[in-house]
Amino acid sequence: MAQNWLHANLSYHPPEWITSSDMIDPGSPCKPPEYKTLVPLSKPDVAYDLGSTAETWKYFWHVAATVKEFRSHTHGAKGPMTTMLLGERIVLVDLGGRICAFDDKCAHRGASLGLGWIEGDQLRCRYHGWCYNQAGKCTDIPSQQEGDAIPARAKLKEYECEVKYDLIWVRMKGGADTTIPHFPAWDSSEMTCHLGEPYLWPASAGRRIGNFTDVTHFAYGHQGTLGGPPHTRFRPYPVTQHKKRLEFQVDTFLAFNAGDATYGPPTGPDSKMLGPGTYHVHMPFTVLLFFKWSETRDTQIFMHATPIDAENCRSYWYTCHSTDGSSEQEHLALQSIVLTEDLPLVASHRPRAIGESRDEVSVPADKPDIIWRKWMREIAMAAMEGPEALNRTLNETGEY
Ligand code: FES
Ligand SMILES: [Fe+2]
CATH class of the missing domain: 3.90.380.10 (Naphthalene 1,2-dioxygenase Alpha Subunit; Chain A, domain 1)
Known part of the structure; x- marks a missing residue:
């Protein structure tokens, strides 16, 4: 009886953006991705614990995904995979053998890079095809004339990212002496x-x-x-x-x-x-x-x-x-x-x-x-x- 009540009323289904899916492959340029909701679940001005703000907890390392989830997210096993941390969308991607974390916002018009795909060791945005390297620097803008310079500001915001205990840890803000806990x-x-x-x-x-x-x-x-x-x-x-x-x-x-x-x-x-x-x-x-x-x-x-x-x-x-x-x-x-x-x-x-x-x-x-x-x-x-x-x-x- 108690079990039925529990499941009927309070079992909680995660939103789609957080689950790995073998139904779609956002890494494939040929197939349009399914629409997924990529918005925070609570309003941005809601207070964090004990009156703190997201800015406080950005100084600390948090787990963004398990390595297993990340590797099974796309058929190529390298992402991109969008997830949510402290109310912001981040994208995880394996570029050249290193898992990196970026603000999930293309420098061009802010589209989600989680909808894009990997090309060699670079990440391509699905919207207008801008391409980014491991340092988050834009290396290709397909709409430009040959010889046009790539704007210096065409860069992604990168976060520190480390793999430890088969978990992918991300720290959004540096400067403090915070560490990944010992296990x-x-x-x-x-x-x-x-x-x-x-x-x-x-x-x-x-x-x-x-x-x-x-x-x-x-x-x-x-x-x-x-x-x-x-x-x-x-x-x-x-x-x-x-x-x-x-x-x-x-x-x-x-x-x-x-x-x-x-x-x-x-x-x-x-x-x-x-x-x-x-x-x-x-x-x-x-x-x-x-x-x-x-x-x-x-x-x-x-x-x-x-x-x-x-x-x-x-x-x-x-x-x-x-x-x-x-x-x-x-x-x-x-x-x-x-x-x-x-x-x-x-x-x-x-x-x-x-x-x-x-x-x-x-x-x-x-x-x-x-x-x-x-x-x-x-x-x-x-x-x-x-x-x-x-x-x-x-x-x-x-x-x-
Ligand atoms: S929004 Fe990414 S290329 Fe235009
Ligand atoms: Fe308990």
């Missing part, structure tokens, strides 16, 4: 990582982080899956502020139940309670969760929530565990249950982006979220001053 399981020969299917939720990236780092909802939001009364009481655990990240350890009240392939609330006297989970929150929107599932199995969950715009985020995630030959399905299926339970709750927040603190009531058990919100606010204020102030704020440390 230890990825580099460990003893861990196996499974890439989950990214998901687009109608909630801000901040709302997603708040939900992911909150163990106090396990007993209710995940009753029977991750918890249940009477395990409802949580202390205000110590929170450590390291450079660029928060760290805290919390009881989860999860148990290893013999014969059950998933962790969950204890089911009987033989249930073995798991130790606390450790969270690393890399500011602003990446979380790593570490815990020991059993004597022989360490688990790490990696999650980055990309702000598509102020009110929508797309999460990229891995679930990793000590290599033991267990099936990928087992690990992904459990996460899928948890996400299905979380979605209607996270999608129901009003407002969709975190507003003023006076509009919500917090209690001591919400401590990690309170500290994270405090730092988010400080980051937003510092970013308005500029990259130097932002670096100072990001490198502050403390104990709470």
Whole structure:
């Protein structure tokens, strides 16, 4: 019954522009592309979390797509692929073996370059055929007379782009000392990582982080899956502020139940309670969760929530565990249950982006979220001053 209600009312279908499609090939010059809506989902003047603006979060690295999505987007596997980041359209393209990210706006009349195609190691716009090289410089304007100079301003705005953990990371604004978060399981020969299917939720990236780092909802939001009364009481655990990240350890009240392939609330006297989970929150929107599932199995969950715009985020995630030959399905299926339970709750927040603190009531058990919100606010204020102030704020440390 609960499941039907959930799917009928709140399952969320991503808009077409974010999904890879094998139905059309925008990279083919011979076939007209299907029309897709390429507009932000929330109005541009809507505030981001805690009164911040898109400009704050442009200083940070965000995931724009998985490498797998990018490579399967066109038959040529090199893009162009349009996606959305911080309310703006960006285009990803492999030019000469390097994945690059540009503002998805042709220098001529602003058409989407995601509708164009690759020619050799260059990107051609579908509208009037202007061609751009790896540096975003226009190299060919077909309508010009032979010998006419190409205007110097015929250039695309390029963003920094890096591939790490099989994810494509983009930073729209440089100058600050921001880095792609460290993901230890990825580099460990003893861990196996499974890439989950990214998901687009109608909630801000901040709302997603708040939900992911909150163990106090396990007993209710995940009753029977991750918890249940009477395990409802949580202390205000110590929170450590390291450079660029928060760290805290919390009881989860999860148990290893013999014969059950998933962790969950204890089911009987033989249930073995798991130790606390450790969270690393890399500011602003990446979380790593570490815990020991059993004597022989360490688990790490990696999650980055990309702000598509102020009110929508797309999460990229891995679930990793000590290599033991267990099936990928087992690990992904459990996460899928948890996400299905979380979605209607996270999608129901009003407002969709975190507003003023006076509009919500917090209690001591919400401590990690309170500290994270405090730092988010400080980051937003510092970013308005500029990259130097932002670096100072990001490198502050403390104990709470
Ligand atoms: S808009 Fe791209 S070539 Fe004219
Ligand atoms: Fe949850």
